[in-house]
Each structure stands twice: as structure tokens, then as C-alpha cells.
Amino acid sequence: xxxxxxxxxxxxxxxxxxxxxxxxxxxxxxxxxxxxxxxxxxxxxxxxxxxxxxxxxxxxxxxxxxxxxxxxxxxxxxxxxxxxxxxxxxxxxxxxxxxxxxxxxxxxxxxxxxxxxxxxxxxxxxxxxxxxxxxxxxxxxxxxxxxxxxxxxxxxxxxxxxxxxxxxxxxxxxxxxxxxxxxxxxxxxxxxxxxxxxxxxxxxxxxxxxxxxxxxxxxxxxxxxxxxxxxxxxxxxxxxxxxxxxxxxxxxxxxxxxxxxxxxxxxxxxxxxxxxxxxxxxxxxxxxxx
Numbered sequence: 001x002x003x004x005x006x007x008x009x010x011x012x013x014x015x016x017x018x019x020x021x022x023x024x025x026x027x028x029x030x031x032x033x034x035x036x037x038x039x040x041x042x043x044x045x046x047x048x049x050x051x052x053x054x055x056x057x058x059x060x061x062x063x064x065x066x067x068x069x070x071x072x073x074x075x076x077x078x079x080x081x082x083x084x085x086x087x088x089x090x091x092x093x094x095x096x097x098x099x100x101x102x103x104x105x106x107x108x109x110x111x112x113x114x115x116x117x118x119x120x121x122x123x124x125x126x127x128x129x130x131x132x133x134x135x136x137x138x139x140x141x142x143x144x145x146x147x148x149x150x151x152x153x154x155x156x157x158x159x160x161x162x163x164x165x166x167x168x169x170x171x172x173x174x175x176x177x178x179x180x181x182x183x184x185x186x187x188x189x190x191x192x193x194x195x196x197x198x199x200x201x202x203x204x205x206x207x208x209x210x211x212x213x214x215x216x217x218x219x220x221x222x223x224x225x226x227x228x229x230x231x232x233x234x235x236x237x238x239x240x241x242x243x244x245x246x247x248x249x250x251x252x253x254x255x256x257x258x259x260x261x262x263x264x265x266x267x268x269x270x271x272x273x274x275x276x277x278x279x280x281x282x283x284x285x286x287x288x289x290x
Contacts, residue, residue: 008232011036012221013067014076014256017046018159020192021078022275024101025256027214028076031222034232037256038070040285041272044262047155048081049122049190060086064094066285072096073230076221080121080190084128097224101213103189105134108211109144112185118178119148120200121189126150131189147181149174155192161271168199175203188212195275259285 014025018041025039040063042048048056060082067075074097077083077090083100091098103125108117117139125131126148139146151174157167178186186208188194194212201210225231258272260282273279 007073008230009036010071010073010230011038012074012076013038013040013063013070013072014078015040015042015063015067015082016079016191017042017048017082018155018192019195019272019275020155020158020190021076022272023194023212024076024078024191024214024217026276027218028221029256031215031218032225032232035225036232038067038072039256039258040066041258041260041282043159043260043264043268044286046159047122047192048079048085049124049155050152051124053085053124056082057086057089060090061093064090068094068096073228074099074221074224076217077101078191078217080125084125084130097221097228099217099221099224101191101217102130103134103187104211104213104216105131105146105187106138107216108185108187108209109138109142109146111209111211112142112144114182114184115143116145116147116178116181116183118175118181118183118186119146119189120151120174120186120193121148122155123150123152125189145181147178147183149178151190151193155190158192158195159268159271161267164196164199167196168203171196171200172203175200179204179208183208185209185211255280257283259283261285 012035014021014037025037029037042059042063045059077087077100080101080103083102087098087100103119103121105119131148135146154170186204188210197210258280264282269282272282
């Protein structure tokens, strides 16, 4: 889609492999309440963190085409793994602003008082050149030690709505070495981890700051929309929701439309409503290219 064909009323597409991008969607909705938002949980292919890079790129491009077909004016890749592996390819393919996420290592390093920062991430993100670059640029430059920890299985546990006690046990094993090292800031390097932020905070205590990118992503999106002259300032009338991929005139302004690329069991749909903070209807997006 050409940026010249976008208008103020065009929707914004946001996606993640599952529920992890919903906190970012909420931050965008809070900052830009007049914007028309469409969210895709690519649950049929979750998690991205254990997929081969070529698989993730293929999924991201398929989702980008799906969003382009509905005429979005911007896209948000609300997934660290997808941003690391595929955002450059997506930007080369699409002509609209595309906002990605990366672990908030820079602000954590700048704010640390003890000189130790922990980073929780998927295995793919933890081993990525992107994280290595951030650690080198902001850790060593600020004389801050970065303790990077991969968290295998955590995304699956969150997506599966596993008992919080089990998730807490997993997290304690990864967080305790960070605490023993003196970390005073911990970066949530996967958007899914924001969903269990309360569990993490309970483990590390009130004196450790958790750092995640939701508000920064929302502000960057706002800047890009303003620069492109497509920021939606006035509230429009509500539009009829559809169970099919929405056209430009079918996206609700008040509440984002949420789609899934798989048929969800009732507990998974309930998890989405829980993370969003109120009951939401999850539409089928099985037409997304497989």
C-alpha cells in the first residue's frame, strides 16, 4: 500500500504470535483513542521463538499482505522475534510506516544504579545479533553488566493459560541469578512476558524496576502518523464489526477488532479478554495465507 493512498481514517494493523502484543495494543489505544485498530493474534503459528527464521519471515509477510489488503496506514510488529527476524523485509515490501519492538536495553542501562541489568527473552531473541548489538552499545558503553537469559517454554505456558504457580516456578529459576548478581532493572524482552508482569514483579520485589517497550512503541507510532499527516484527531462514528477481514469502513473506533489465525478454544478466547481487560469478541482470520 502506498502512503499516498492512506488517510486519517485508515486503520492501523498490530500483530503478534498470540496474546503478547495485547499490552502494546492497549498502550496504543490509550495514547491514540481515536485511531481504528485491528489486532491479529497469529495463534495458528505460535510461538515464533522456536520457528526457523524463514518460517517467521513467511508469516510476517503473509500478515503484512493481509493488513495491506484492508488498507492500513501503519503496522506495528508487536513481537520481538518477528521484529528481529523480519521487519526489514516487511518494510521493503510495504509502503507504510512499520513500527517494531526491541528489548528496552538502552533505557534500562541508563537508569541502572547498581550497574547490573537482567534481560529475559526467547531463545531466538537472546541469541540474535540485535540483542548483541544493544548489549554492546548500551551495556559496555555505560559500564553496565547485562545478564541475558533465554526462557524456553515460557511463551507456550502463557499462551496455554498455564497455572500461575507453574509460571512462577519457571520464572524464579531464571530471575534468581539476576537478583543474586545485583540487577536493579529487568528488561522484558518478549512482549508475552508483559502479560505475566505481576508474577515477575512479585518475585523480584518492589525495588527492582521492570522495563518494557509498550509506551515507547505507542509514542513512536504517534510520531510516524503525525509526520505522515495521517494522525486521526477527531472521533468518528462507530462502524459495524465484521467476522471477515475488515474493510476500511468496517473497523470500530471505540474498541480494537481482534482476530486469530486459528480457531480458539474457549479458555484461549477468555485469556485474550483477560489480558485486554474486558470481554472482547475474537474473530476468525483463517483466510490469512497459510
